[in-house]
Amino acid sequence: MAAAAALLTGTFIYANTNVLSADRICHGWVTPDQVSDALGGGWGRVSASEDSPTTCSARLESWLPGQGGELLNLYLGKEAAGFPFKDRAWEVSGTRHVMTGGTHGAYSTGGGWALLPPACSATASDDDSQTVLHAAVTRGDSAGDSAGMGRLLASAAQALTSGPQGCASGTSQTTPTRYLAPTAPDDTDFDKVCGIPGFRLGKVTGPEGQKVQEQTSGSLKDGLYCDLTFEGDEDGPFAQLAVVNDSRFVEPLKNRSFARADCDGRETVFADDMRYREPKEQATTGLPDDASLAKTFSDAAREALHCN
Incomplete structure (x- = not known):
């Protein structure tokens, strides 16, 4: 040492x-x-x-x-x-x-x-x-x-x-x-959010009716990082999602309560970071609560990767 x-x-x-x-x-x-x-x-x-x-x-x-x-x-x-x-x-x-x-x-x-x-x-x-x-x-x-x-x-x-x-x-x-290079910002496909098959959201809009845009870096196989943002929102993304499968990045998440699975022999963590919103704001935007969004994301990513 x-x-x-x-x-x-x-x-x-x-x-x-x-x-x-x-x-x-x-x-x-x-x-x-x-x-x-x-x-x-x-x-x-x-x-x-x-x-x-x-x-x-x-x-x-x-x-x-x-x-x-x-x-x-x-x-x-x-x-x-x-x-x-x-x-x-x-x-x-x-x-x-x-x-x-x-x-x-x-x-x-x-x-x-x-x-x-x-x-x-x-x-x-x-x-x-x-x-x-x-x-x-x-x-x-x-x-x-x-x-x-x-x-x-x-x-x-x-x-x-x-x-x-x-x-x-x-x-x-x-x-x-x-x-891993980021994509250009694009409108979200609510039937394939973050490009993940089966990751679906209902119709979500910003507090003032803004569209939802996403930007991703990487892929499901190599590790995927996704930001969801209301168009023009200067506060940044309302949700950041990650499929983390590199052991060095998995290590900082070891004590977090995120969903995880064995995906093709690699420990994989489905991490999320949500901006806090009051129930009234959630109702206005159409967003599910944080726990529901995290589960929808992790279930879809696990299924797409055929994880154990």
Whole structure:
């Protein structure tokens, strides 16, 4: 546990500064090209400031006169045991790209996160908090690039965990990372909600008659994340649903009361996060109560996957 305990105190980070190659920046986590790609590319020079043992600011300065710089912040932090499925604050959803397999995380053009292996936790064994690498575009005139952001996060996670001084006991990643892309928002088919055969809802509308729209990332086989939103609702989705079958994402849900099943030899959790609504609001929208919606979802997903 010595290397693990050092991760968030700085010893591990400074011992590994630029050890993988001379062109790596931000404590050796990433390359300038990866930063440029994540920020959307373009002509310019990438520089980095290692603000602390667990943070770094990388800047893409344009060569063109009058063009502002783009800024990407990278930082390591601890997250509670339920991350990324904290109540009312999911950090994985149908609106984001999701990584499973080798690297686990989620991202968009504005940033993202990646879980580090349990061996990288700097906490006591009875504390289930997790070490997470975060990336955030904090300044810039143009949107970042989601594909570039995913590659940067996966590469940085690999740099932090592999090699003789890596926090994952010197092992290297052999499982390939799978990248699940979000669909465009679309009107919900009430006979096949979230694209799941048999997942049906009655006619549901927003409090002001808005249509229900959905956005999904992944698939039933690879893990499915679905957001249901009333069109134009600035408060975000009224329901987030997930079919979770990657063991690293199943682990944070181990103490939750969600329905679960064995689906083709994989433990699968049917997770949900519903925005609270008063009975009067439910009657106005036509939504079933939270328990009924969760059961309808899990029953349909279980049937579609032919789970035991």
